[in-house]
Amino acid sequence: MDTQTNTARTNKQRIRARMAVAASAAAVAATVWGVATLFDTGHAAPHGNVAREGQAPDQQGRPGQPGQREQPGQQGQPQQIPQGIAHASESGGNAVNITIDDGPDPRWTPKVLDVLARHDVKATFCMIGPQAGAHPDLVKKVVAAGHRLCDHTMAHDTAMDKKPVAYQEQQILDAKRLIEDAAGGGAKVEYYRAPGGAFTPDSRRIAAENGMRPLGWNVDTKDFDKPGVAAIVAAVKKEIGNGPTLLFHDGGGNRAQSVEALDQVLDWLEEQGRPTGFPVRTGDSS
Secondary structure (H helix, E strand, O other), X not given: OHHHHHHHHHHHHHHHHHHHHHHHHHHHHHHHHHHHHHOOOOOOOOOOOOOOOOOOOOOOOOOOOOOOOOOOOOOOOOOOOOOOOEOOEOOOOOOEEEEEEEEOOOOHHHHHHHHHHHHXXXXXXXXXXXXXXXXXXXXXXXXXXXXXXXXXXXXXXXXXHHOOHHHHHHHHHHHHHHHHHHHOOOOOEEEXXXXXXXXXXXXXXXXXXXXXXXXXXXXXXXXXXXXXXXXXXXXXXXXXXXXXXXXXEOOOOOOHHHHHHHHHHXXXXXXXXXXXXXXXXXXXXX
């Protein structure tokens, strides 16, 4: 009986040992599976607000972080549009870019067009979607005169960088559609300018993937605040060393000062031997 009892006890101990080993192996496997699931790079979590620029734009309209170049997988456009914010001129050298924001406006856009035509200068018009939809004749005149189109969103929301990505996308793409529909004839919106310089990595990506180069500015003329014609012209002369892209307005209120100041600035640029051109769309992000 003693021998049988010992044999039975030994068998039970072996069985318990095997069960312990199996349980330990199962626990290890479960732990490994759990870690692999948590860090599975093929199932990234939603970005939320992590992708915001994180800093307010400076007075030249540049965000706090440098622009990004086009990333892999963003092919398919006739040209590869970088995500970096453009400031340079396609004409290079000491060329200057004239950009006009917040229109089109039935009173002031024709006056701006007259000034540009008188100086034989081409500009980039950053249009608000509903304004373009309401005044398709003006959008067509801008295109017919050889100027370029820029998307300035639907609502000119200067807090766009604090809004969800879906909201940013709606603001950008709805405006693009309205502007291009108003222009007709296959005209394309070639740039995107965030209201108040409120760019985010997502808004720049959305713009670039839809054929629009993010567009900043170097010289804020302060014309929107109507400080007087002399003050607007002085701001250009003072800040022109910051870079080639100048910001004027043809919308958002009475733009009489903007029109007169633009005329005087173009006279001064001619005296300085400064040609005008369009902002870069590919390659250079500065």
